[in-house]
Amino acid sequence: MTETAPFFSDADLAGDFYTRRFQPGPSENTLILNMGPQHPSTHGVLRIVLEVDGEYIVRAEPVLGYLHRMHERMAEEKTYLQYLPNMGRVDYLHALAWNWAFVGAVERLAGIEVPERAEYIRVITTELNRVASHLVWWGAYLLDLGAFTPILYAFEDREWILDLLQTPTGARLTYSYFRPGGVAADIDKEFLKGAKDFAVHMRDRLKMYKDLVTDNIIFRKRLEGIGPISLDMCRRYGATGPVVRGSGLAYDVRRAEPYSVYDRFEFEIPTTGSGDAMGRYRVRMEELEQSLRIIEQAVDSIPEGEIRVKGAPKVKWKAPAGEAYFAVEGGRGKIGVHLVSDGSNRPYRCKLRAPGFSNMSLFGEIARGILLADAVAILGSLDLVIPEMDR
Amino acid sequence: MDLGELDARKGFFKETLAGLWSLVVGLKVTGKYFFRPQITVHYPRRTVDNIPSFRGPIELISREEDPAKPKCGACSMCVSACPSGCFTVTKKRPPAPTPEEIAEQKEKEARGEKVKKKAAPKEPERFLYDYSLCSLCGTCVEACPSGALRFSASPYRAAFDRKELVFDLLADLAERAREDRNPPGTGKTTE
Numbered sequence: 001m002t003e004t005a006p007f008f009s010d011a012d013l014a015g016d017f018y019t020r021r022f023q024p025g026p027s028e029n030t031l032i033l034n035m036g037p038q039h040p041s042t043h044g045v046l047r048i049v050l051e052v053d054g055e056y057i058v059r060a061e062p063v064l065g066y067l068h069r070m071h072e073r074m075a076e077e078k079t080y081l082q083y084l085p086n087m088g089r090v091d092y093l094h095a096l097a098w099n100w101a102f103v104g105a106v107e108r109l110a111g112i113e114v115p116e117r118a119e120y121i122r123v124i125t126t127e128l129n130r131v132a133s134h135l136v137w138w139g140a141y142l143l144d145l146g147a148f149t150p151i152l153y154a155f156e157d158r159e160w161i162l163d164l165l166q167t168p169t170g171a172r173l174t175y176s177y178f179r180p181g182g183v184a185a186d187i188d189k190e191f192l193k194g195a196k197d198f199a200v201h202m203r204d205r206l207k208m209y210k211d212l213v214t215d216n217i218i219f220r221k222r223l224e225g226i227g228p229i230s231l232d233m234c235r236r237y238g239a240t241g242p243v244v245r246g247s248g249l250a251y252d253v254r255r256a257e258p259y260s261v262y263d264r265f266e267f268e269i270p271t272t273g274s275g276d277a278m279g280r281y282r283v284r285m286e287e288l289e290q291s292l293r294i295i296e297q298a299v300d301s302i303p304e305g306e307i308r309v310k311g312a313p314k315v316k317w318k319a320p321a322g323e324a325y326f327a328v329e330g331g332r333g334k335i336g337v338h339l340v341s342d343g344s345n346r347p348y349r350c351k352l353r354a355p356g357f358s359n360m361s362l363f364g365e366i367a368r369g370i371l372l373a374d375a376v377a378i379l380g381s382l383d384l385v386i387p388e389m390d391r
Numbered sequence: 392m393d394l395g396e397l398d399a400r401k402g403f404f405k406e407t408l409a410g411l412w413s414l415v416v417g418l419k420v421t422g423k424y425f426f427r428p429q430i431t432v433h434y435p436r437r438t439v440d441n442i443p444s445f446r447g448p449i450e451l452i453s454r455e456e457d458p459a460k461p462k463c464g465a466c467s468m469c470v471s472a473c474p475s476g477c478f479t480v481t482k483k484r485p486p487a488p489t490p491e492e493i494a495e496q497k498e499k500e501a502r503g504e505k506v507k508k509k510a511a512p513k514e515p516e517r518f519l520y521d522y523s524l525c526s527l528c529g530t531c532v533e534a535c536p537s538g539a540l541r542f543s544a545s546p547y548r549a550a551f552d553r554k555e556l557v558f559d560l561l562a563d564l565a566e567r568a569r570e571d572r573n574p575p576g577t578g579k580t581t582e
């Protein structure tokens with residue numbers, strides 16, 4: 001089976017490297033199908049080569065790299081401060097978590113203290129951003145499953161957050177707001193009030209979301225028991241975030257390796273043991289509630305003070321030689337930045353650990369033997385952000 | 392009909408009813424929405440009201456005493472700070488010496504004294520900014536030692552050609568001064 005299958009050569013549709021390498025299986029009745037790179041349910045340019053037997057998937061292989069922008073390489077070409085805008089563009093939905101992962105790594109590398117107020121600001125804005133990220137996931141996931149209305153409701157609520165975050169950050173999506181040693185701009189009373197009002201408003205909406213979608217019988221039938229992921233599989237692939245929590249392990253970086261001031265807030269780590277798409281869905285919906293709790297607590301207890309430490313890195317700043325790793329909990333799982341410095345003003349190496357990549361890797365295994373229509377439900381439940389996977 | 396079949400039928404009816412009920416619940420939610428006022432904004436006829444907090448393209452801040460002159464000291468700090476190389480800044484050349492000055496210099500030279508050349512004024516001759524490369528990160532604003540840069544609040548700078556997005560910030564400043572819409576300090580210009 002090393003020759004190209006006649007189907008391709010006869011029709012002169014030899015395909016590209018990936019389709020040729022993806023050899024047809026032992027059965028003659030299967031069809032090789034490309035899902036993506038332009039496909040409405042892959043949200044960006046993810047391509048999955050599928051071998052289907054009728055409606056059933058025999059094999060699936062994700063093909064990545066369409067959005068590879070060499071972020072890691074770019075880090076080696078730019079100074080530490082110049083690299084910050086890149087972080088807003090790795091995962092556009094939860095940009096602040098990536099901001100945080102990078103400045104956190106720089107701070108750990110250089111031993112920079114962060115003022116307490118800045119830490120609180122980071123918590124509040126990152127949690128708001130997490131809610132926004134989950135809302136986009138929620139809307140888009142239901143859109144994949146054929147429900148059009150929810151995304152409009154989700155975007156209505158997300159608009160609140162974007163308007164709020166626009167004031168201190170100046171942007172609506174690709175934030176570049178955190179700085180080593182603090183944040184770029186202070187937040188005012190109005191912002192804090194807005195954040196609190198939003199939490200109240202969002203609670204109300206979550207009830208509506210539950211009535212409209214979570215309790216809907218068609219929706220539940222579509223998700224329950226679909227795409228079960230065992231804990232063992234999560235371990236093998238390094239899945240984190242709502243995926244591993246949906247499989248029953250309460251692993252959350254905010255609790256497992258507490259950073260910043262997260263240890264001062266009360267919040268739970270929602271888990272479900274079912275491991276199916278519905279479990280992951282429930283975990284994320286519960287996480288929205290937990291994020292709101294954190295926001296409320298942080299708004300109530302935010303101290304006054306500096307937002308940026310004196311002597312924070314400036315343009316010509318050089319990092320001390322050494323290595324540092326910093327991990328934060330992003331909307332999709334554990335985000336890690338590993339910096340190696342040789343003492344110059346640019347990182348010698350910068351490794352970005354994207355949770356989406358690990359979460360997506362297990363798709364090939366769970367897709368075996370499922371219906372094509374369920375593949376969409378599973379992909380959506382993994383909450384993939386393609387630019388993050390490709391980096 | 393045995394009991395098992397009866398149970399199955401009961402289950403079927405129950406499920407159907409539950410399904411119909413969730414349909415009603417969903418319709419109630421969307422139905423309520425139908426009678427609510429519209430929340431979207433019809434763009435060209437109306438705009439949103441939080442544009443001032445948006446970070447638009449970079450612009451120069453003028454001096455207090457002269458709204459047409461930038462605070463910029465042409466130190467090129469922003470040029471080296473910007474991750475994308477958006478700026479091209481050239482310093483003004485020293486002014487050409489007048490004939491009297493030349494004569495004076497020559498005299499001094501003849502006497503073997505040191506000749507001091509005129510220092511270049513700390514002002515930019517040219518200040519170009521390529522908006523098509525800018526990621527609006529704010530590194531330049533923070534890096535500028537004279538506090539001469541800020542974000543404007545004009546989100547409508549679209550163009551058909553990349554070249555149209557290279558702005559001459561000095562000309563832009565002069566124009567703003569002429570039209571008298573040049574808020575001092577960090578206040579932003581809106582379109």
Ligand code: SF4
Nearest residue numbers: 473525526528529531
């Ligand atoms: S905002 Fe950032 S990318 Fe834009 S000109 Fe300033 S430093 Fe360069």
Ligand code: SF4
Nearest residue numbers: 463464466467469535
């Ligand atoms: S704008 Fe600021 S940083 Fe840039 S050249 Fe002028 S004074 Fe220097």
